[in-house]
Amino acid sequence: MILSEYQQEMLDGKYGKGKAMAMQILEAVGDSFEAQRMVPISRAHISLSAQDADVWFAEKMGGAGAVCAVPPTVNPGYCVDYFRSKGLLDEKAVAHMERTERAYRRLGAVMTYSCTPYLFGNIPHYGEVVAFSETSVTVYANSVIGARTNRESAASAMCAAITGFTPEYGMLLDENRRADILVEVQAEMRGDFDYALLGLLGKKIGKGVPVFQGLPRHISTEGLIQLGSELNVSGAYEMFHIVGVTPEAPDLKTAVGGRELKRHVVITREDLDQALEEFSPPLRSEVEFVILGCPHYNYDQLRQVARLLESGPAVVPVWIHTSSAVKDLAGRTGMEEALLEKGVELIPDTCVDEACCWKRLAGQAGVTDSPKASYYMRTFGVQMAVRDTESCIRWAQRGRVE
């Protein structure tokens, strides 16, 4: 890889130890992928997780004096104010999140604490080169917006933010963005949840860049978010195309761009049903809680939940994870209060994958509309069956599966 004079100076330590360390890591990554050069990024998003490795690395870089050239937005951790006010967080967990925040603030991060930065706070445009970690964010930016980012780790995105550069390889190059798997969807898509199920078919679709054909022309933002998010539960996808919908797929020929199609996969209703059956923990007769908002719910989804609850309140807790931007908006419109009256709480700035907040639900019968939430919460013993939002809310109104 050939570095510019400025990049070489950064590597040599002219701009401080922190920038030099970040550049060393990026150079090793670039060399591994046989990148020819480093290119500037205009945006970054870091999958802050407040996990041990995350805090260790943020403190290590900050301790070496690194400050981000491109201030990154960050993923959720857990909302100390909310969980502490409920008496659900011990002092150790409080101190740990505060320590995480200090480490990121020192680096100059923008503390958005949301996994949907492409909806608020950090929205790239078509063709923009960015460094986004958080797999659901990466795939959305590439596929739905047509921005260019590799599937960064928290560390590599942080190094890109610190230096302002990323090695040019993978999804930054035209040829790797073309589709090489044709996925013909014969199933009729009935709603957003079906896109989550389609995303769960990663094993059947196979490794590569899929182009979906046969989907409706108008797909909701939420459906597109679900598809990308769940493709990264069942597999590892940087990008997908949908013919006639996503910007690099006006037609099948353009999406494929002369690349050889290595697979042709047909998806039927049976495949979607089977995906759910294989993935979801079994439903139990009782429902003791509902968790929604993985990825973070947007305002339209709050409205949908409110509409579903018009017929009566939830009798078991319903927690919705969302961004503080959406929660603020819901406060201003009266939506938050209306939901609260129906037994629904909005939790800002928090990821479902935070054991210190949610481990207490282990052993209870939960349901969620997010396969990803179910997948990650299993790691600390919380079992949630996966069903569409309508079913989750209906059962929350009864406390059981009818």
Add this chain to the structure above:
Amino acid sequence: MSQVFRCKRVSSGIVEGEALISQDAILFYYTDPATGVVTEDGHCLKGVSVKDKILIFPGGKGSSSVQADGMYRLDRDGSAPRALIVEELDTVLVSSAVVMEMPMVYHVEAGFYDRVKNGDWVRVDTEKLTVELVEKD
């Protein structure tokens, strides 16, 4: 006679140890840091420890932060593999190995995969860019 195969380097180190082969992709989040034992249901290495092994596997998987966290905890608790030998690179696995300074190589010559078996003694040298199957007397 030892056999030597060319490889490419991701992360530096000269180490040797016992080969452990996984047919499945690995997410280190699903290991027990105290023992190095793989805990993921349905994984071909479930119940097997990666500690001190030269771990041979197709590549990584999983979300963007948990891979690094799994590697970090294994390393912190002394249960990390000695080196990683992979077929396919992804940014998360590569940057995690670099940041954690865990030796890692890829693109090992095809003959290596025909010969290597679980328990073989393997030496990884990222200066010579070689992976060696060491014949033990």
